[in-house]
Amino acid sequence: MHNPAIAHHIAQNTGPLLQMRDVRQSFPKPDGGELLVLDGVQLTVQEGEIIGLLGRSGSGKSTLLRLIAGLSMPTAGEITYLGTPVTGPAQGIAMVFQSFALFPWMTVIENVQIGLKALGLPEEEIRSRALGAIDMIGLDGFESAYPRELSGGMRQRVGFARALVVHPNILLMDEPFSALDVLTAETLRTDFIDLWSEGQMPIKAVILVTHNIEEAIFMCDRVLIFSSNPGRITSEIRIDMPHPRDRLDPVFAELVERTYVAMTVQAGRQRPTTGAGRSDHLPGAGIGIMLPQAEINDLAGLIEVLDSPLYDGRADLPILAHSLRMAVDDLFPLAETLQMLRLADIEGGDIQLTPAGREFAQAGVDDRKRIFHRHLLAYCPLAAHICRVLDQRSMHKAPITRFLNELEDHMSPEAARQTLHVVIGWGRYAEAFAYNGHDQYLSLENPS
């Protein structure tokens, strides 16, 4: 417990603040089936802790936060807040949004006051509490400014003040720093942690959704790691370092490394391709797998960086991410794609180029395309499937909807669109097939 004010609270209080049992969330699919987003989630939130929910986009961590906030209802399972089931937005649970979600037509102070007005508090109390929150969060002098006049960092401070002013027990934060630049985000994190450890904030627990490993280690007491499709909690990492934490501390680096390994192990479990079984097909890898969002230029760039003398084909993922200034969401899709295409291997938090990957790095434009073409058709079932279908058609053409419908049997329409978008980008680069965005037809490049 790093919060003395709350630590003594806990001595006299019993029971957790929040409890989730076997929570499951799914959405109906157009074909009548259901799309599982969250499955078997167990979570207990005690007073005085900051809990981090870490995972990639699509792992359902934001969905989980919305369930806690009472903004949507779980399909199954139970969520209790202070012992009573959550059936709607509960009083005492406030939220900070990634996009700030400030009301643009209200000034800073109006934005901060509005939550108190909704509760129907007396005018004087609203005013004094709002001014108090503004003062605490460092917004003095900006009371009558409109959000559009503020920088991103100041806007998010308003977001914090608006959430804190209602004196919530639990503060939910949905990637609150990811829309900010690096320096501003760091300032806000530090300020937040300072206020927290000094016990100045009227909150008892924090749940932070993030895809930034360092941020999670920097702020949280417990980090829960999510898998994707469906979202499940796969592991938990405890962080007992006292605040303020030093990123250069070897313990910190060790924790970051452990988290990376935990996340890559989980990625490996989904698509088990380690050095051993190179020649055999991916088990269970049909066309229905959501493809990572990886642009061809980024892939080539990553291969080149790995091939450079600095790494000589092998790199530690946290170090690589740090030197490239990338977060999990940016790096993992790339690494995973390389792994899928057998241009690199991922093992225990390390990424290593395969011989084909190194060949790619050395090759010229045309040879690169040839290598990529070969690997794409061999290891990306969806690309191979598209080529096969196009080949069988008399005109070597097919509307994009044909594949979209097929993919939607396995994933949400949104995911299907993204996946197809990704594979079209790869196919175009490899010159495996062409796409005409105007009539939305895929065709074989130069079928003659």
Place this chain on the structure above:
Amino acid sequence: MKYGHIPVAVAWTRSRFNRWDLVAALLILGLLTLLTTASRGALQPLSAITAAPLPLEPSHLPRYAAQTVMRMVLAMALSLLFTLSYATWAAKSKRAGMLLIPMLDILQSVPILGFLSVAVVFFLSLTPGRAFGAECAAIFAIFTSQAWNMAFGFYQSLRSVPKELIEASRNLHFSPWMRFWKVEVPFAVPQLTWNMMISMAGGWFFVVASESISVGETQISLPGIGSYIAVAIAQQNMAAIAWAIVTMAIVLLLTDQLFFRPLLCWSQRFAAEQDPDKPAPRSWVLTMLRRSALFAMLAKPLATLWNRGYRPPAAQGRLAQYLHKVRPNSWQRRMQQLWLLIFLAICLLALWSVAHYVIFDLPAHDLGLVALRGLATLARVFAMLALATLIWVPVGVWIGTNLRLATTLQPIVQLVSAFPANLLFPVVALLIVKLRLNPELWLSPLLILGAQWYILFNVIAGAMAMPRELKDASRNLQLKGWLWWRTLALPAIAPFYFTGAITAAGGAWNASIVAEVVSWGDERLMAHGLGSYISMATTQGDFDHLVLGIATMSFFVVLINQLLWRPLYRYAERRFQFN
């Protein structure tokens, strides 16, 4: 945090024609025939009434102008009320929206001017006092010219409120009532203000047309600028016509300066993001209001009342509780069945009324004639649209690419567009009579006289929206002449142009009802077309032909919208939008 920009006119985002459009069409057609039938009986007792002509001294004009403005204001208030309720209902209830939105769509295509006489007779029959009934009819006519556009815009705003703002308001425990006034309405204010301006501009045309109507033997003349000019035409008093035109210009200038400029300026507050390239609109009136201590004193109690309004008092809380109580499923099912039953009954009534009309009243031998006349008006509309395009596209691009020129001229063009073109009709009529021109041909320009401005100011907006870097790049690549037009200017303005052309075409169809028959003193000029067909049927009080004419025109408008304009607009939007 860009929450979207304000389109120049209502953009169409709704998807294809579906079966709900058919139900909506049936309901509206049913309502039309039902009203006509109801009005028919009411016509007789009033047939003897004729209004005394208004005095034409210019000194009366301020009073007339005030009365005309009053009608506009009342209609605008009504339209606002309608917008806030109808569009909200459509946006909140998915089931209701499925029908309400197609209905709006078709109502937009019904030529209001043709319906005017029916409305007049209907309101006269409802109200014992003659003047009051006629007033109601005039206000109703203006309302119908304003409301659909506003409701559409508001509906689209409600549908596009950012999800995180809704989530934030729920997280902060706003009541639905508070959310409406503190989140949804403010979010819609910029769009709504813009649509109000467009609607108001269109409304002047209708207020002029609706003040002086003759249905059969009934001659109705409400004191106002429209009636004034009608009398002036009858008496061939050129000076009086000039006075009326000047008065109208002054009225427009005043409403713009005193009402719309401040409103537009104020609505900037609700825009999420300000475009740094565009200078913020300024209004001396708003500045005055904001700085004046007296006004602040007057406004304070209002503001307090307002701030109290959205806070649910106990009674309101109970009401909200009642409304949001979780009902047992059986109750919900029963409500659903009841709702379905009522809906079916309305549909059946509409069906019966249409069938009755088709079987007993439809002048079947006229069908061919009406179709031919429709084609004649169609040809006129498109010829005039082409002409306006040829003139205004180059001018608009020229103005729009010159930022300084554009910022000064755009408000002026908007002001000019509000000028009711029908005030200018007698001038054209006089020219045709004096020069002995062929009315079949020379009345055509009247169709586009008022509607052409939609093309101009949309093109200006499109040219202004061209990204600066693209302009620089094209200069860097030495793009000139036709190549420049083809590669940059035309694609850039295409979505805007189509928005303007669609609005202009709709306006032209509507205007045909008053533009294909124009009189000067006793001289009556007529161009054969669907507009004059409807107009003649009105004058003769022949409701069967009137309904046929209106239905045909609506059919033409809906068909052309579906088959031509929407595909074109969607294509332009998909291909040529910058983002």
